[in-house]
Amino acid sequence: MHRSMLEEVDPQLKMGEAVDGVTRHAAGLAAEIPQPSPQKTTTARTRRSWRRRPFPASNPPPPYRRRLLDLGWRRGGGDGGVQLADKLKIFKTDNFDPDAYVQSKCQTMNEKDEPVIVVRMEVREMRFGASISVHIQEIRHLCSYLQDLKKASAEEMRRSVYANYAAFIRTSKEISDLEGELLSIRNLLNTQAALIHGLSEGVQIDSLTSGTEGSTEEDISNVEGQEPSEIQKWSADFPDMLDVLLAERRVDEALDALDEAERVAADRTQTLTTAEISALRSAVSDNRQKLADQLAEAACQSSTRGIELRAAASALKRLGDGPRAHSLLLSAHNQRLQCNLQTIHPSSTSYGGAYTAALAQQVFSVVAQALSDSVEVFGDESCYASELVTWATQQVLSFALLVKRHVLSSCAAAGGLRAAAECVQISIGHCSLLEARGLSVSAVLLKQFKPSLEQALDANLRRIEESTAALAAADNWTLTYPPNGIHPLARSSVANLALQPKLSSSAHRFNSMVQDYFEDVTPLLSLQLGGSTMDGIAKNFSLYINLLISALPGSMDDEANIDGLGNKIILMAETEEQQLALLANASLLAEELLPRAAMKLSSINQSSMDDLRKRGPDKQNRVPELREWKRKLQRMVDRLRDSFCRQHALELIFTDEGDTHLSAEMYISMDNTVEEPEWVPSPIFQELYAKLNRMAGVAADMFVGRERFATLLMMRLTETVILWLSEDQAFWEEIEQGPKPLGPLGLQQFYLDMQFVIIFGQGRFLSRHVHQVILDIIDRAMGAFSATGMNPDSVLPGDDWFMDVAQEVVGMISGRGRAANGDREINSPTASVSAHSMSSFRSHGSS
Incomplete structure (x- = not known):
């Protein structure tokens, strides 16, 4: 294809040169024609105007005019329906002669003496001036027409070049590579020529085996006295053959040749001389190193991947350089990963989950591919497996640091537990794909993510505490059903409204936030945050119980109520119905709502959680942990109940003035x-x-x-x-x-x-x-x-x-x-x- 393109462009270039030559020649002829005298210009113009009219059939045009009309050279450069390619065919021939072309097209002007003689002998002077003016005008039209052809040809060539621009670029690159290969071959041939020249001048090679000079001379005499054998010819041609294989990058054949040369050097000690064996082994060693360097260079190129990368690593391993091959394999995957990561920016995504998903897709896919390539090329050898695990751990650690820096840090500071949990879930999901292939790196992620998630948990717990306290300050302690937008006990229709919990406004808010909290923290069970999660909710519930206790009249002097409240102002529960509502809030939350929400930690997504190995003992301990946690909540409710009973007992026993109703x-x-x-x-x-x-x-x-x-x-x-x-x-x-x-x-x-x-x-x-x-x-x-x-x-x-x-x-x-x-x-x-x-x-x- 490239050759045909070059063949197409070359005639166009030749045609342009031909048009230039014709134009120059026509301009020269026009300069040689004498100009008419000024006084006869009017007559010439009159005759030219007359010639613009079509010739009648009874009065045909003169010969030179007829030739121009046949060629389509009328005024204005009309082509008469002739295609541009047909007009340019004559210029594309190899034997095109511009002088002959102009002479053939202006034959009447080559015989300029004939019109002059006729004018001198038979025509008047006015006739002569008009004839000369006509010749000049036709030559100018010829020049203009040739210039138009030149421009059209240039435009055609430009379109052709643009249409095949990619092919031109590729061809130029291939030509450049070919020049480099030719230069390498020339250098190689020069080296071989110098080596042969040195050998011919008597360069001596030390013997590899111990022997007497007599035996060496005998070997030389035997060799000189007989024709070289096939193996000797092969040994002599081996360096050149190997150089050709390396230059053509025929790696498998080069490896086979090297193995064959080693077998020959080991088995044909009786056939080859010591010098030939030494030269053969030297060539094998040098070319092994050269091939190894060539393979390493190919493996380091960013364009080498997939089958080519595995082939290069396998060839290096076959050369006996397995550790280097494995390192280059991992390095190539790391280079590819770094290149892919440059296209992922956290600012280009709307939220952290998209960035984490894109980042995890790149990192874990490359790690998985490296794992597959390593197993395919190197098998399960311990040394390579250890290096692979170390490399994969480093990549996962880098991924965890990126997610922590760009997503989890901001989520933890803002209390965005749901976004943080989503990022962790995405990461753990990709880790499970590697674990299916026998590579467990989830511990690296968990170690990096746990501090940020604990910070996000604390921020959420503080938000629950602050929001509940703010609502408790304005709570009228009247029990109602859940308002719209608040998590009910069971998502049901109005017909099942009686099944919904009746709580005060602050208790509804506390329950809703705890429900959301457990839903967000459920995907984080792999981090073993269950204990700290439930302890945090228990602490928040204890603070809420303190708020309820402080709402009891006459409880301001109770030191237990002051703990954790600070300067919070709580609306008092004045009536017995309001005070019983405090107990209804606490008992319903502790006995039903909070334990039911906590059960999500062991009931939701259990199928996906079982894939993690650390989930087994955690799941076994979940039920006793929940039971103990529920007892802890019940003890907190008992504090409120005791405060309630103590207050009413004191109201019964003592008067407002401090006297007692029950005395001896x-x-x-x-x-x-x-x-x-x-x-x-x-x-x-x-x-x-x-x-x-x-x-x-x-x-x-x-x-x-x-x-x-x-x-x-x-x-x-x-x-x-x-x-x-x-x-x-x-x-x-x-x-x-x-x-x-x-x-x-x-x-x-x-x-x-x-x-x-x-x-x-x-x-x-x-x-x-x-x-x-x-x-x-x-x-x-x-x-x-x-x-x-x-x-x-x-x-x-x-x-x-x-x-x-x-x-x-x-x-x-x-x-x-x-x-x-x-x-x-x-x-x-x-x-x-x-x-x-x-x-x-x-x-x-x-x-």
């Missing part, structure tokens, strides 16, 4: 009064039952499906009051060691109060432990009474009396009973049962 004096002083007391439970215990009854009704609506928590809450409140009474040292010191002993009426009132607590608490508000504590308290009071020398059984009425009084009060407080005088309000239980209590006591006493 209230029992001891009963025996100092003259009037008969009203046998009803003490106001503090009636208020305790009334509070428990109200809270139980509210809790029944708040703790749907979690009635056990509400029951335990009521039991805990009862337990708090009873334990306070049991552990009040001042109370018992005054009862047991006070100046005034406990009398019969005081003992009876104390016994009635305890029986009242047992009766209203059975099955609802009283645990077995508290029931036993009450019995112990009764025994202790009766023991103090017995210390005075009196028998408690002699002064106390029967148990039926206590049960009747207690049940009547319970019925009145709960609304199941009414006093005999119907004008009493149910909400005034103390006043409503006074008459019945007195009558019961009198009847019991009379009996």
Whole structure:
């Protein structure tokens, strides 16, 4: 193709030269023709104007005019329908003569004497001037026409060159390479010629084997006396043959020739002389090194890849330079990788995931290709495998540093856990492809990514804490269903709205952010961040519990609430319903929502996670870890519950002025009064039952499906009051060691109060432990009474009396009973049962 292109361009160049020659020749002829006199110009112009008109059939044009018309040379350079290629054919011939061409086209002007003679003898002087003017005009038209042909030819050549520009460039490069090869061959031939010349002048080669001069002379005489054998001829031609193979880059044939030469040098010691063997071995050694250098140079070129690269490495290994071949193989892949990485810039992508994916595609594909090439060429030899693992580790480390610098650092600083998790997931996914081929490099990534991810986790936890605290400052502690945009417990329709959790606004926000947090951190299980992740959420939940505790009235002096709150302002929960809402938030989060979210760490993407080897023990420990984590959350809820119960117990026991509603004096002083007391439970215990009854009704609506928590809450409140009474040292010191002993009426009132607590608490508000504590308290009071020398059984009425009084009060407080005088309000239980209590006591006493 290149040859045909050159053949096409060369005639065009020749044609251009021919047109130039014709133009110069025509211009010379025009200069030789004498110019007409000025006074006859008008006549000539008149005749030229007449000649513009077509010739009639009866009056044909003169011969020279007819020749020009036949060629299409009219005024204006019209081509008469003749193609440019047809016009230029005559100029492309090798024997083109411009002088002859002009003479043939202007034959009438070559015979310029004939018109002059005719003019002199037969025509007037005016006729002569007109004829000369016509010749000049036709020559000028000829020159103009030739110039147009020259321009058209140049334009045609330019289009041809542009159309085949790539072929011209490729041809020029091939010519340049060919010149280099020819120069190398010439240098090689010069070297060989110098070597042969040196040998011919008597250069002596030391013998490789020990022998006497006599044997050497005998070998020489034998060689001189006989014709060289085929092996000797082959040995003599071997260097030249090998040089040709190397010059033509026929590597496999060169390797075969080198192996053959070594076999010849080893096996034909009897056939070849020592000098020939020495020369053969020297040629083998030199050419081995030369071939190795040539292969190394080829392997280092960026254009060498794939089959060519493996062939070069295999040839180097065959030459005995395996370590160098393996290093060059890895170096070539590294060079290719660095070239590909130059096209990837973090600024050209919209987010970190695209940059990480593009970078991982380049890095891990090159590493995988290097792994395949190494195994194909070098097999599983340990030395090469060790170098491959080291090289792959370096490439993965460089990749991890790039991702960390351009993506993870910014994500960690901004708390972009989802973007960071996506980048890590992309990287781990590519690592799994290498692990399928037996190369595990995920540990390198995990070591580099873990600090940045921990920073991102901390930033997310801080954001959860700050956002929850901000909402808690304005939370009205009213339970509602999840608003739009907040993660519900179950994604369902309006028909399943009852299944949705009812929380306050701050709890909804906390739950939503925790759900998102666990979804983002789930792909990071390979980094073994599960423990720190769950611990961070537990810490945030503890801070949220502190916020809820601080929302309880009267809890500002609690040191536990101050820890971690700083200067945060929380809206107080004034009513019992709002305070129970605090417990509903905490219990629902700790018992259901947070554990369910944490289960994502072991339930989502489990199929992809099992591919990582370190995932096995982590998965086995996940369930016990979740169980312990849930118990930790429950202990935090217990802190809120204890604060709630302690606050309400203090409200029952103490007044706003600091006085107490439950003291030993209230029992001891009963025996100092003259009037008969009203046998009803003490106001503090009636208020305790009334509070428990109200809270139980509210809790029944708040703790749907979690009635056990509400029951335990009521039991805990009862337990708090009873334990306070049991552990009040001042109370018992005054009862047991006070100046005034406990009398019969005081003992009876104390016994009635305890029986009242047992009766209203059975099955609802009283645990077995508290029931036993009450019995112990009764025994202790009766023991103090017995210390005075009196028998408690002699002064106390029967148990039926206590049960009747207690049940009547319970019925009145709960609304199941009414006093005999119907004008009493149910909400005034103390006043409503006074008459019945007195009558019961009198009847019991009379009996």
